């Protein structure tokens with residue numbers, strides 16, 4: 274581990290904030306030291322100052338993106354917070370009649386969330402003999418996680434909470450050197466549009482959504498960023514559509530344009 278001066282800490286936290294709106298407060302000092310010391314070692318540098326000088330001399334270079342990737346939390350799980358998938362089934366899919374259902378996983382990380390949505394739709398459709406037209410979008414600021422998401426490749430360990438029948442139906446098991454891996458079947462991967470998107474950008478071209486999953490992302494943003502982002506996302510949700518947050522997130526004090534209708538499930542209010 275390398276020592277981190279206030280000057281280097283302030284530089285790193287300000288450039289990360291400027292780019293991704295990820296708020297690296299003083300509490301994250303230890304995280305910066307542990308994660309970026311690995312980068313300093315990998316680049317054969319000898320200090321944080323050498324590292325920050327390198328970033329300053331290579332603005333927008335690949336190390337900047339690698340640094341943001343190293344400092345962001347990409348943890349995800351299949352069927353994480355299962356009540357959201359129950360809600361999708363019991364409320365959204367049950368009431369679906371016609372047209373195209375648009376769902377966006379807006380901080381998708383390595384894809385577990387969007388594949389869980391897709392498996393839920395496919396299973397509901399089969400069990401209820403109901404044809405559902407849908408469009409699924411998955412985006413993240415990190416190209417690295419998107420690459421993994423769109424490859425659909427996971428360790429056996431990552432898929433242990435997928436019910437066995439779904440695992441057998443929607444995944445292929447690796448063999449030989451890949452015997453500890455599974456891969457999402459191609460026709461599922463093809464159903465999802467993966468793309469890089471920085472949520473702090475002020476506008477994006479997307480169709481109006483029935484549901485946005487924005488789970489376990491705003492927790493890393495400060496209050497002004499949350500307010501601005503939620504206000505913007507409101508305009509991307511169809512009237513009566515839903516915004517779904519993560520387990521420790523809330524819109525309290527952030528927006529009055531949504532009504533809480535379930536555990537971390539919000540419905541767009543139309544006045």
Ligand SMILES: C[S@@+](CC[C@H](N)C(=O)[O-])C[C@H]1O[C@@H](n2cnc3c(N)ncnc32)[C@H](O)[C@@H]1O
Pocket residue numbers: 292293294295345346347348349350353379380381382383386412413414415418470471472473487488489490493519
């Ligand atoms: C903890 S993961 C959440 C994954 C998934 N939604 C879940 O709940 O399991 C948070 C993700 O937010 C992404 N992220 C952070 N800042 C972002 C930004 N400004 N724009 C888009 N994605 C961002 C990170 O790259 C990371 O993959």
